[in-house]
Amino acid sequence: MIFGFPIISVAIWLPIIFGVLVLSTGDDKNAQMARILALVGSVLGFLVTIPLYTGFVADTSEMQFVEMHDWISRFSIHYHLGVDGISVLFILLTAFFTPLVVLAGWQVIEKRVAQYMGAFLIMSGIMIGVFAALDAVLFYVFWEAMLIPMFLIIGIWGGQNRVYAAVKFFLYTLLGSLLMLVALIYLYNVSGGSFSILDFHQVAIPMEAQILIFIAFFFAFAVKVPMFPVHTWLPDAHVEAPTGGSVVLAAIMLKVGAYGFLRFSMPIVPDASHYLSGVMIALSLIAVVYIGLVALMQSDMKKLVAYSSISHMGFVTLGFFIFNAYGMEGALLQMISHGFVSGALFLCIGVLYDRMHSRKIADYGGVANTMPVFAAFFMLFAMANSGLPGTSGFVGEFMVILGAVKANFWYAFAAATTLIFGAAYTLWMYKRVIFGAVANPHVAELTDLNMREKLIFAILAITVLGMGLYPLPFSEIMHVSVNDLLVHVARSKLPL
């Protein structure tokens, strides 16, 4: 907190309040007003998070900007917020994407504009809450509340099969969350009546209980990440969601699951995490290799990027569960980079979809002839997705592979195949869509990016390149927190 100013609370509630204001503009007669209000709210929402970065003290792993008030005193539940080196970047990432999503939906969304914009603003505040909550119940409330706007966004503005996708998304994630709730309540009882996550980190827990808790958390977080056997909701949700929904899903919501592993599973049940790390690594590698191959076969661009997300997130969980600094830092950088890159790719596909109303790769070809500027941007993001050095995608993948080599050569070997598969499916898609002769009259009529779209892509391109060429501002801020987490996780928490 700087001068007693509750920055995190403002970052959470400002977008939510603006979201409610946007909703109150009512029906589509006031659509323009809703759009402007949403843009103002989301830009302000981003600006207020900047002090979190500039004021952040990078040489401690203590929670910073802490706010703590009594909330439900009967269960000693507190309104307890704070950030450390792990969470602060995700808050910025979330706030950063909200204005882009608002801009991306500016003209495309024509029906129920106020509800669309309002839902995104409210969701943005809730997601910041997930990253900042230090009380387990507060975390859970934000975590679940996140589902409601996303459910509506997919279901109302999504594609043809949107209802199926929305319900599948909701029930899948709810299953995991409910098991986590039981685990949290159990922890409350063994920790002597505290819901503070930091207190959970210190409680001694016997091995059997640790394993059960790990499994409960696994369901909650693995579904969100999503990890290999529970990933099937993601392609459906991504494909059916409107562009903005896909962007938020890929860029932020998937990170929430991975963040959960770092904030809950590993520090609360370190022994079970070590014990089960083999399984986690195996699942991660299956995601990297198998899902990478699945992505190769997709005929739908959005589905392809969705599978690519699962594969990239496999990298992230691999990085976590090899338990070394390279792996974990690399995984965190990969999460941030993947946020930018996958968000950008979904926006690219959105641009094409807005003009052609098709996501099929086969319907395109030769887009470079009619949309040269777009093709250039798309090229950059496709390269970043396949991990080209100089783009943000490279840094994280490289560090995770370095970490994996330290742990076991064959982990690294399997993980490194992603550099091939990733390049293969991304660039092959790029080639089929962008290059070649103009495939059909629709492509010939395409118009290149307008100013609004150029602005969005320029911002993202600068970030992707910047992070690729000079990742230090990202990595230095998380360094101490990651090291302390690793030290903590290395200590056994079994009762003596």
Add this chain to the structure above:
Amino acid sequence: MDLMTNWMSAGAEIFLLVMVCAILIADLLIKQSGRLVTYMLAQLTLLGCSLITVGTHENGVVYAFHNMFVDDLMSDVLKLLTYLAMSMMLVYSRQYLTVRGLFTGEFIVLALFAMLGMMVMISANHFLTLYLGLELLSLSLYAMVALQRDSAIATEAAMKYFILGALASGLLLYGMSMLYGATGSLELGVVSNAIQYGVADKNLLVFGLVFVVSGLAFKLGVVPFHMWVPDVYHGAPTAMTMLIGSAPKLAAFAFATRILVEGLQPLVQHWSGMLIILAVASMAIGNITAIAQTNLKRMFAYSTIAHMGFMLLGLLSGGIEGYGSAMFYAVVYVLMSLGAFGMIMLLSRVGFEADTLNDFKGLNQRSPWLAFMMLLLMFSMAGVPPTVGFYAKFSVLNAVVQAGHIWLAVAAVLFSLIGAFYYLRIVKLMYFDAPESHEPIAVGQDSALLISVNGLAVLLLGLLPGALMSVCAVSVQQSLLLH
């Protein structure tokens, strides 16, 4: 025990009885067009009752009428909430009943008599008082379900309700007589002491307990004694369904805790096992069967069964946490159920009941505000934060885990997940589908305001649930555990 204390502790009941009789007579002189006067009188009576309940509140536990009657914090809190629920029920149903020609003096008088029954149940300290209250409530409800004489389905529902209700009363009385035979008393505290310290025949006690629990399960409508619930909920006019599905749940909670906790606490190891079976079966059958329903009232009937099962989980966990969470659950459930049935009545018109799933299609396009209120209510019933339904489930689960039944908690959340599906389906219909009819929704100002308050209360209590939780815990603590 002097006369004044007796009268003071039952002040609200006596006032209500006098007022009901007065309203009954006054209503004879009122023409149908002036029925609003009766309605206003009823609302004033509810206000008067609450003033008396607050005014005669005493710290601690006061016994009256030779220990037949008890006035404690729990009874006062539950009664105040009952008045509130009844008052909301009257507001919601006024327009609905008026257009159907059911807005008669009998309806109001019967509703108030039913409430008197609930109040007696809430304050009972004796098996006979409990039974008296229960019968007064049940008889009024039977009559109310049958009030729509020319509706075959309502008459059928009333008949079923009556026969099964009578059977349940028989079971209950039979069980009570066993307990009386074993302990020599019908007063809750004496029965409890006799079991604890006396030489009561264990077999006889457990035999009686089985009948009492069965009777209780009938009245609560939990599996396998639930068959009347869907038929009655479906057949009765929605206003009566709302009455059956709301305030009596508070009385049922009081009824269950008075019998099981105050009277039969020493047999806890026996009845908690029975409640586990009832609770799990209710959550399973209730949630799974609800998925197959196309009629909204039937669906809510099965959802009630599941919710009552969840509430029993709190009861069987014991302790302040357990009883407090069960009470909180009951209160929250009543709030949500009022809103849900209120919404059905708001969307109904002359000659048209909005009680099938299809009637909610596209509500977001017809009325975004009503759709949003229903969304809050449905997410609350599913137990999704930030609505209050989450905290109801949360506090019960906490009690269950604290009592060491972790697997029961896991089962409970898995069944809630199944339950989430059909609540979600309503949200889906309202937001994702196109409306089937474009009839304008004509909503009275009073009920429109009330549904907004109701929906927002679900959200606000979800953001700040602490106060209500504490009230429930404190009243349970003062009333049940200090004996």
